[in-house]
Amino acid sequence: MxxxxxxxxxxxxxxxxxxxxxxxxxxxxxxxxxxxxxxxxxxxxxxxxxxxxxxxxxxxxxxxxxSAEPPPLAPLQLVIGLPRPQTARKILQECTALGVGALHFVATGRAEPGYAQSTLWSSGEWREHLVEGAQQAFCTRLPAVTSGRPLAAVLADLHADGLRLALDNYEAAAGLAELALPAAPAAAGLALGPERGWDAGDRAALRAAGFTLVHLGPRVLRLETAAVAAVAILKARLGWL
Amino acid sequence: MxxxxxxxxxxxxxxxxxxxxxxxxxxxxxxxxxxxxxxxxxxxxxxxxxxxxxxxxxxxxxxxxxSAEPPPLAPLQLVIGLPRPQTARKILQECTALGVGALHFVATGRAEPGYAQSTLWSSGEWREHLVEGAQQAFCTRLPAVTSGRPLAAVLADLHADGLRLALDNYEAAAGLAELALPAAPAAAGLALGPERGWDAGDRAALRAAGFTLVHLGPRVLRLETAAVAAVAILKARLGWL
The missing domain is CATH 2.40.240.20 (Hypothetical PUA domain-like; domain 1)
Structure with missing residues (x-):
């Protein structure tokens, strides 16, 4: 604190x-x-x-x-396949500390329906993890959060002319570290699959929404580790740290 | 697993x-x-x-x-001010999953002496977290680990002609994301202070050993979040992901 x-x-x-x-x-x-x-x-x-x-x-x-208001959060929206509540808690806290602008926990093809019914979401507990992350980072701003909406609905609401990247261990052709990025995008959307990965329908929706599939190398990371690593690399590459 | x-x-x-x-x-x-x-x-x-x-x-x-042996780990050695055991567990697991070559948990000026006496280190429990991280990452290789050695002793043993960077929120002049890096260093050492930060003696030892102080931006991160973020950014920038 x-x-x-x-x-x-x-x-x-x-x-x-x-x-x-x-x-x-x-x-x-x-x-x-x-x-x-x-x-x-x-x-x-x-x-x-x-x-x-x-x-x-x-x-x-x-x-x-x-005194002064802190600067705005990075225009970086995360779209994350709804994980088990314990994983979601870590992501809420750590990604708030890292200063992402929005976190959308979405229903995907391989979603575990029970996760959306967790008291983490229904009791408002999720907000405590945002406050904890912001207090850690010395920032007053909290990201926008949604949970349980369908992937396609969230994709349709993203910033229209932003960079769009999705992590995928299976079908990505380029690494997040190597892919050529636009110099100063107005916004960025970064999608991470659920623990069981994207299914074919998720990938089709992501591609139709203009997402490029990227990877973080051959090592398979836990979702919460991949989220911190990918946000850090993307913010570093865009000058948003 | x-x-x-x-x-x-x-x-x-x-x-x-x-x-x-x-x-x-x-x-x-x-x-x-x-x-x-x-x-x-x-x-x-x-x-x-x-x-x-x-x-x-x-x-x-x-x-x-x-069948085949996996490729060697990245020649990246972490030097970390000895944290509370619960934080060390996360770092052991996540940094192994990220494929660092060595993890040295060192005694620094503001170290809490009790942390080195934890059963995490004396019982060999630390090794379980390495195995867990390697199993997650689909890799058989475990990083070298030491704990409780003085900072100066560990610095003296690092790869002689590697890149040397230390995270520091207070006296860093450059960001890890922006600092010019050598194209293909033989090795890299990355130092992260303990939760209470480096003291003047630690900084003098780091500078004497050729370390450049760098930051991750104005947001204050937990040690385990900073470790994952810094390793990811450095590996991405060096092409080691």
Whole structure:
């Protein structure tokens, strides 16, 4: 928790004792009255908090001074075959920390229907992983997230004139590291198959939507490792890091 | 477990019932007598196994046919400030899957001395994470690993004429994505600080050993995310993916 993120309506009241951010300020950062800490408003400015009171009930009262908004997120939209919830949690957190603009977890031909029904999605837990990733990265901006929509529907909604790449271990002709890329695309869409891979229908939909199939070399990576590696390489190649 | 890895001395006997690989063949891959599976000898050739018997005691008897050895690992040595064991486990698994040649977990100025005493290192558990990463990546080769040696001692042992880069969020002048790199270095060393960062003494040792300090942009990443991102970008830029 490098940056303590709050909703705007939380700025003018104390953090309750049970709030993990209050506990973090008291027991990890060990802030005393008068001490400063880094805070940010979700999807708003960063700034400083100053502890104004540490009541015996365990709450933390503070005053906020807001400064500049962080730069926008990279115009990079990920399209990911819906994975098991534990994998989705890692991807939500790590790809938010890496600053992607959107994460779409889609239903594909080989999707496991149960994954879309996970409480990760229905309870709103997914949003906690975004906040955690943003706090880690010292950023207030959260990516847009959808889950469970069909692949074709998400592809139809992507930025119209962006670069479009899909990772595929089986039918890719070029490596993500070697493929010639446009100098300054307006946006980029990067698709990663589910753990069981794309099926023929998924590949046809991706190709029809203008996606080029690329690979990360002969080594087979877990989805969460491939996501971080591919986002890092693509952002590096486009000057978006 | 895309590739089932065995020691050479395990090739000529059945896998016992309690062995996770026996359970994997029976309950995940659901192999019957006569069915094939992918296997490899640790640091040796890949090949095929054929199930020859499925005794009632739960063991799995098989016959192996070995073929070619996989290519060598990338001549990329990681030097990482010793992290908490849970972070080290992820790095061991993911960086093995990514095919790094060596992982040195070093004592740095801000090291937490307790981390070197973890049972992760003393029990040999660390090796399990290498095997898991190699099985995932469909590779038989495991990186060399050391833990707890002083930073300076590890730096003195690195490949003499390789590229040398250290990630640093505070004093780096160039980005890993933008820095001009030699066309085909014989080897590369990539250093990542511990979770609390390098101290002045660490930086002096790195600079004295010819390391250039580089960054991954303004976003602050967890050590395990930074490791995957930096290895991916460096391997991509050097044509080593």
């Amino acid at each position: 490098n940056l303590l993120l709050l909703r705007r309506d939380e700025l003018d009241r104390a953090l309750p004792a049970a709030d993990p951010r209050a506990r973090h300020l008291r027991t990890v950062l060990r802030r005393a009255i008068g001490d400063d800490f880094d805070l940010g408003v979700i999807d708003g400015p960063r700034g400083k908090g100053r502890v104004t009171a540490l009541p015996e009930d365990g709450s933390v009262a503070f005053a906020a001074t807001l | 895309n590739l089932l890895l065995l020691r050479r001395d395990e090739l000529d006997r059945a896998l016992p019932a309690a062995d996770p690989r026996a359970r994997h063949l029976r309950t995940v891959l659901r192999r019957a007598i006569g069915d094939d599976f992918d296997l490899g000898v640790i640091d040796g050739p890949r090949g095929k196994g054929r199930v020859t018997a499925l005794p009632e005691d739960g063991s799995v008897a098989f016959a192996a046919t070995l």
